Amino acid sequence: MKRFALLAAAGLAGCTAVIGPDASTSPEAIYDVVWQEVDRHYSFFAVRPLNWDSIGLANRPAANATPVQLQAAIRRLLAPLDDPHVTFRTHPEGPVFQSGSTRAHPVTFFDMIAVQRYVPALQTSPSGRMRFGKATPSIGYVRVPDFGGEGWGREIEDVLASLGQVTGIIFDVRMNGGGDNSMALDIAGRFTDSRRLIGYYRYRNGTRHTDLTDFVAHELEPLGDRFDGRVVVLTDRGVASSAEDFVLMMRAIPGTTVIGDTTMGASGNPLMRELPNGWLFQVSEWIAYTPEREIVEWVGLAPDIAIKATQQDFTARIDRALERAIQELSQP
Amino acid sequence: VSSARSALLLVLLCAPGNLASQTRSHSLELGLSLDRLDHRDDHASRLRYSGYLRGLRFGYRTETPASRFFTGFDLRDGSLSADLGGEQQTAEGSYSATYDRRVRTGISVGASVALSGRLLEHRYAIGLTETFVGGDLALRPVVRFTPAWLGRTETRVAATAAAMVFRPYSRAKAGNYGSPKFASPSTWRDVSIAIERPLGATGRFVYRYGYELRLNSHRAESGYAAVRNTVYFVSALRMRDRP
Numbered sequence: 001m002k003r004f005a006l007l008a009a010a011g012l013a014g015c016t017a018v019i020g021p022d023a024s025t026s027p028e029a030i031y032d033v034v035w036q037e038v039d040r041h042y043s044f045f046a047v048r049p050l051n052w053d054s055i056g057l058a059n060r061p062a063a064n065a066t067p068v069q070l071q072a073a074i075r076r077l078l079a080p081l082d083d084p085h086v087t088f089r090t091h092p093e094g095p096v097f098q099s100g101s102t103r104a105h106p107v108t109f110f111d112m113i114a115v116q117r118y119v120p121a122l123q124t125s126p127s128g129r130m131r132f133g134k135a136t137p138s139i140g141y142v143r144v145p146d147f148g149g150e151g152w153g154r155e156i157e158d159v160l161a162s163l164g165q166v167t168g169i170i171f172d173v174r175m176n177g178g179g180d181n182s183m184a185l186d187i188a189g190r191f192t193d194s195r196r197l198i199g200y201y202r203y204r205n206g207t208r209h210t211d212l213t214d215f216v217a218h219e220l221e222p223l224g225d226r227f228d229g230r231v232v233v234l235t236d237r238g239v240a241s242s243a244e245d246f247v248l249m250m251r252a253i254p255g256t257t258v259i260g261d262t263t264m265g266a267s268g269n270p271l272m273r274e275l276p277n278g279w280l281f282q283v284s285e286w287i288a289y290t291p292e293r294e295i296v297e298w299v300g301l302a303p304d305i306a307i308k309a310t311q312q313d314f315t316a317r318i319d320r321a322l323e324r325a326i327q328e329l330s331q332p
Numbered sequence: 333v334s335s336a337r338s339a340l341l342l343v344l345l346c347a348p349g350n351l352a353s354q355t356r357s358h359s360l361e362l363g364l365s366l367d368r369l370d371h372r373d374d375h376a377s378r379l380r381y382s383g384y385l386r387g388l389r390f391g392y393r394t395e396t397p398a399s400r401f402f403t404g405f406d407l408r409d410g411s412l413s414a415d416l417g418g419e420q421q422t423a424e425g426s427y428s429a430t431y432d433r434r435v436r437t438g439i440s441v442g443a444s445v446a447l448s449g450r451l452l453e454h455r456y457a458i459g460l461t462e463t464f465v466g467g468d469l470a471l472r473p474v475v476r477f478t479p480a481w482l483g484r485t486e487t488r489v490a491a492t493a494a495a496m497v498f499r500p501y502s503r504a505k506a507g508n509y510g511s512p513k514f515a516s517p518s519t520w521r522d523v524s525i526a527i528e529r530p531l532g533a534t535g536r537f538v539y540r541y542g543y544e545l546r547l548n549s550h551r552a553e554s555g556y557a558a559v560r561n562t563v564y565f566v567s568a569l570r571m572r573d574r575p
Contacts (some may be wrong), residue, residue, distance in 0.1 A: 016514065018547050018548075018549060018557050018558070018559050019370055019372050019380055019557045019558070019559060020372065020378075020557060021369065022380060023378055023379070089458070092456075092457040092459070093458075199372075199559065250433055272456050272458075272460055272462065273377070273378075274377045274378065274381065274414075274416075274417045274418065275378075276378060276416070276456075277416060278404040278416030278417065278457070279417075280456060280457060280458060
């Protein structure tokens, strides 16, 4: 038994020697970890070069102070990335700093109360994630405010069944900031009859800012019972991330029309990282492209029919994009 | 590479068929283990995560006074945590085959081939989860000591001589390690020492217990380092001996 105890003691003592000491939690060390992780993982350096060394050095002196000043230095470090998927928080439930927050919070004049003028009897799907109703006896309306959560995408079959015999569907994803793109795939899969290319991703995969994988195809696969009527997707500047994926999926399906405003152009898949003191931040680790290999980030996805909501419409509770969608689907 | 070649040569020279003339015992084994795992996997986090994994082992062992062959499956699962971090739900599985042959009194030398896989679901403090997978196929020279002065205690030492390492980045298509890469001891270090003693026997059942210390580190773009302390108990069902 003595031999067992000796070996176990050696094992526990050797722990630090093998794994290394715990990372320093000094302000400079925390700041340096953020800089290094972004330097190592951030994908958009490859297409939008920044002098990351200079940005890092410029803000580092201010990091060597109180936790509040360190947080400010980290925010200043991340701000030039102008990417809503780059975030930083000091507590899991605390406020979130978002780089590119001006882009992330656009004024769109979207108003759900105005929608109810056109779709008066809105119902809610079992998970509460989708609201739906009929704009006319033959036109269904489905509102998806976000793609957060998991496992509810297949409720679209219940929604379609509840809508009954409609010839057209309006998908309203305005102000949808994204979530889990498998929910978007679950919904869009009910509208395609075959596998379709919806875009490409390139992942950061090396230490150099230009190290990216080749183009990795992203495809939509048919799922369940297909709805074979016409579809309109309503978009605005608030459509981001997985919601932009959803727009890419739907516009790859023939017979789909996108109406509204250009989407946000916030497409980087975030990679979460932990700091040695427990703070959290995330960086984009891929670049999303359209099927034509055009970058989605900053540019967004333009609609087929552009209709931009105005403050006057908002005040008068008029939804011109929805009106146009109903008009489109009412035409034979 | 040369040590790997030597180990492989040793295995071929010591094939079980050469020992057919000796009395051979066979046993089926069922084991339970508890691992204390401390690791840092830079793919997931720079923090050190620690915790306990429960394990189950199924194995078959056949031996003569001069040689031993063991093959078995190991399954483990458990949860790791860090003081300031999230949680890592871990599941591991491995299949191994080990053959050794006595070269001197109390010393046997052989080799082990093991295929291991690991699934790690990292749950960040804000609730998001990310799944990491990894695995390796390793060739490990093994030395087993059973000198008289150690009584009935058996000591085994092993070190990886060569491995094919599969360690993709968080998303399988993203990394340079998306496909298995050859790793020599200069980048993939993996050594273990185990001591084992018999606990007793009832009828055809033989009981053993043991302790193993395993140290592992992988020096690559995103590093990995682990210390694993394992205590285990094995119940072996002896089957009829055959000449």
